[in-house]
Amino acid sequence: MKKFILPALLLMALVLGACGNKQEDKSNEAAPKEDEGKSGTITYESEEGPVEVPADPKRVVVLASFAGNVLSLGVDLVGVDSWSKSNPRFDSELQDVEEVSEENIEKIIELDPDLIIGFNTTKNIDKFKEIAPTVTYTYGNFDYLTQHIEIGKLLNKEEEATKWVEDFKQRAQDAGNEIKEKIGEDSTVSVVEKFDKELYVYGDSWGRGTEILYQEMKLAMPEKVKEAAMEPGYYALSAEVLPEFAGDYMILSMFDAADNSFMETETYKNIPAVKNDRVFVANGDEFYFNDPLTLDYQLDFFKEHFLGTK
Incomplete structure (x- = not known):
């Protein structure tokens, strides 16, 4: 017996960058707030510092395993990673959403996203930042429920995300x-x-x-x-x-x-x-x-x- 080299499915879906995912409260203390200079944006405190993102994103591209988080908050996706696209649970929601990857720079440009979400290990991040506001996460930096609240903050839906987390924890327990x-x-x-x-x-x-x-x-x-x-x-x-x-x-x-x-x-x-x-x-x-x-x-x-x- 031996520890295995991660297959592509696990690498893409769950394992990038970290082992643990236990519940530790590492969420940002300050919730995103409306930018005083631009009524259509908020400032999200990302791992790399503040990022100005749409207050009401309409065309989101996800290059990581967060498609379900975005969908659950009622935000429209225009591009997702291959594993999310092939997930039977997401069939109806992603029927008209394009499959993209970190290598598909031209295709992502054509999708005209207003927000891009990825892992900190996603390739071509600098190029994506030239296309649209781009926010990345280190997998495992947040526990699985706090991660959803972080996505909620990014999408200006922290209240909805927090409400779901509290309800889910109670139902599961x-x-x-x-x-x-x-x-x-x-x-x-x-x-x-x-x-x-x-x-x-x-x-x-x-x-x-x-x-x-x-x-x-x-x-x-x-x-x-x-x-x-x-x-x-x-x-x-x-x-x-x-x-x-x-x-x-x-x-x-x-x-x-x-x-x-x-x-x-x-x-x-x-x-x-x-x-x-x-x-x-x-x-x-x-x-x-x-x-x-x-x-x-x-x-x-x-x-x-x-x-x-x-």
Whole structure:
């Protein structure tokens, strides 16, 4: 077993620049305020300093994993990264939105954006700044909920973002209490993903619903997973040792293109969670982000499979 070199999907969607995503309040103290000189702009305090951005952006390009955050706040997108574009959860919202990348400078110019959002590792940032106000984030600098509030500040919708975060935390914690009452305080849950030729287990801050299960619901993590995956956020393992990392319940994130033949082995079939019908299979393409649209979907998924409700 060894820690893996991140596949492109994870690199693009969740992993750029950082391991952790635990809830720490690193939000900017000052909310964006209207620029005294220009009625149509606000000043957002970004990682790189103040940036003048539209007070009511209409044509946003996202070159990172924040498309769901922007969509959930009712702001129009004109361009998104490939992984957001291919996410089935976003199909209807992104139907008429162009797929772009950090290399598509000419295409982005044609889209005439009024705001561009990316990671601090996004290429060609200086060129994008010449096209439109550009704000970047270091992945993991904010926990997953504070990140949404930051996007809310950027889009001049901090109140809406904060209201959603408070409501979501309450809903997730309430559901967690119900789940623990049903399965027992000591029952463990592991999050496993089959991608390409590898199996992975995840800690408490790497998407795939881990933030909900472990941070909000406070469900127990198997000791083996805690030892191997908590600090780096993920751990690669072989199918032969999966039983050592399997919880009493397993969330199994799967991709159609992956080789899932491990599920036909006796090793897998003899895992107690498998034998007791306590494996909940999720569509990996829908499950890896941690924006509000995805988080609401993940919460409904857990309520349906653990409790039989939504």
